[in-house]
Amino acid sequence: MQYLLQKMVHGLLLILGVTLVSFILMVWFGPDQTYTLIGKNATPEQIEDIGRQLGYDQPFALRYANYVGDLFTFNLGASNSSGEQVSSILRKTIPVTLALMIPGFVLGNLLGIALGLTAAQHRGRWADRLITGLSVTGMSVSFLVIIIVLQVLLSTPYGLNLFPVRGWQVGDPLSYFRYVTVPTLSLIFVTLGYNTRFYRAVFVEESGKDHIRTARAYGASSASILWKHVLKNSLVPITTRVMFSIPLVVISGSLLIESYFGIPGVGKVTFDAITNGDQPVLKAVVGLTAVAFVLIQVLTDFVYKLVDPRIT
């Protein structure tokens, strides 16, 4: 109980901190949406009217207090651009983003773990060098280039023309497979290098520990050492990486993918809100991301206990 209470207090402070910093950035450095919403030949009075409607005339402290109040009561308001309720926008877009990102996220991590294990097992040999070299190459190529090349190779008459170039007309598992494949491959390609390098480092560190040497001394097979000892004992850093990637995957990771593949997810909506200065949408996304981080932090602690019972 005390643990939960402590976590809640920490979480609350984190949410307040994140929302305050992001709110300062939005208000002082973000675009002024007044000038996007006014018509041609606007008069100073009309500009003032719009600014007032957007709440720009209110003191900063009051605006921030309203924001936090709205966030805790889940009263997210309506988009200043489309008038649509923000809750409705998120309800429609978050499932799309999750369905889009999860396959690439899961496969990117699983492949990263597999390649990391292989590289760690063959540390210093050609397999390790090959994997590390390819990882660095993958990390060096721009996400945009990967997307365009895969689109051309897999989706146009210049290449194999197997999948749609863009869109999200998903009605059944088959259409889901058609629309998600190329974005998933793009995501795997771009994340695999980072994942492999990270997991390799974790596994190499674990391989050098005393208990691994002891297992070897007992004559355990290398497969058994890899699966039972190295991988299992590396689950804590793996869990940390995976869990804390989730909120970022949902929001920022999907931005380019959604734009280039024409997928109506939350990343695209967030990007539009940033460039337009649509503060209700932006505030909701930032606030909910902070809440998601706090929840994931709590959840991660439970997962730690599951994967390593020594953690109290």
Place this chain on the structure above:
Amino acid sequence: MTCWGKLNRVTPYKQKIIAVCLSLGALLVLSACQESADVQNTANDYSIYRHSMDGAPASLDPAQASSIYANFLAVNLYDTLYRYKYLARPYQLEPNLAEGLPEVSSDGLIYTIRIKPGAHFIDDPAFPEGKGRAVSARDFVYSIKRQFDVKTRAQGAWLWQDRIVGLEDWKEEGSDYDQDVSGLKALNDRTLQIQLISPFPQLTHTLAQGYSAIVPREAVEFYGKEFAIHPVGSGPYRLQAFDSARAVLIRNADFREEPLSLEAEGYNPESHAHLGLELLEGRSPPFTNRIEIEFISEDAARWNSFIAGELDFIKVPVSQFDQVLQQRDPPRLESSLDEDYHLLANLESGFVHTDFNMDDRRIGYHPDKTQNARNRALRCAITKAFDWQKRNEVFYYGIGQVFPGIIPPAAPEFDPGQDMGPVTRDLEGARTLLTDFGWNAENLPVLEYGFPASVTERQMFEQFRSFMGEVGYPQEKIRPLTFATYGDYARAYLNREVMLTTIGWTMDYPDAENTIQLFYGPNSSPGSNSANYNNNEFNRLYRASSGIQPSPMRTTMYRNMNRIVLDDCATISGVSRRLILLWDKSKVMLPDRSFLGGFFFRFVDSVQHAEEGNEAEQ
């Protein structure tokens, strides 16, 4: 051991976890699926037209139809009183929901318009029992009033501001929709009357714009703010789906029957015969059952999607011009594409120009007469040093049309025979001007060139800097003033903080008044006169011409105003970009991508569908 055997060894607890994960995955995929009505296998469906736009509208409320994208949607989901003829160029007005052109009183102040009978709003929960009612003149009055209601955040009020008797008073008195406006009346269900404060010959043009589209009060009140995503109109299409990536429109089956007359729409066999439009003669639009509009701002994605056959229409990105065109002037399609696609090289209804901020004493007006003359000389030297040919070559593939001044070629008042001197580079003339007026590297002012951050804008700035370098303008004295977003840029120049502002203007109506007003003194920032230009003679001519119907005399006045702006060197102008439009030959259509041309959706058909339609009729 088999996989199944291994699975059997998993504890029931873990089996439950696996089952929950799989269920969640399935649920996620299902929740990410779109409504079945919106998901169709459209690849080979000839009754579908797949259009691409290089931007997206944020709102579908006609009151906010300020972008080309929003205007396109507005004029297809809603009815306007007038529209532009499908094929006639220069653009010509045509009654749409109006029965005929307006009856105008002899003093040009009272417009009486009758609307056609039988137009109905689409069925929608906003109406009693969900049944769409007849459109009446009162709906038009309501729709224009909305533009003046602060709560609407309307963007079209400038069209009728200080034009219609009583509208400003109505706004001042609190925008009560039950209160009448003396100059905007529904005489009965089908007749409306507009009383103007002073003659406004462009009024009928404003009634062909998305801003003037007719909306039902019930729907606005029913949906509140979300009316912007729940359009309820009487146009040829109704909305089926809308998000940040696409909009899907379906044919309004109850749209009024109006058989198409190609002749009345401006058909010209010389330019239109190869398009197959004859198949449409005598049939009532809208012809296509479903229009899918993809919003694709990324050039590469738009092009890949088009070439993969996922789109029927594209505005070709400039980066692809080399691949698409085998000849620039006149533009001719590569033979590999010629079999499958039609090409239209369309000069935009607008222009790009770079204005000096005349409110800035370093470059613009100065109270001291001598300095004022020196500043003018400096501006003129800069315009002389600007190389329009290179600008056109590098950024517009050499197929844009460079012209002097502020009346673009798409305006009927454009003078094709005018002197091209102001847009012909004259380095010697520029240097002489600088020397004669005592400008040198030491005393030249720092030039701040504003633009929203983008690679192309930055390249344009660098090109400008290199042009100026050639007349001895020190490079370090020409500085970029970048802004993260267009909104930030707009805020800066509307607050007169930018010394040199580059703007693209798309004409709202085909009348040079729409571009000339950009330099009318009282329209200075935050109005559309971002140059803050204020010349008494120009202003006098503008006011004098504003009440005159199109005529040779008015054209002469417009051209005089053009000359005054050029003489004052208030702007470096300009170029009209040429758009390369491609569309699939299986479609019978003439596309348009201007503010004026959004009405063409209703006339789009496929060759197969049109042929079947004709056979059925026979």
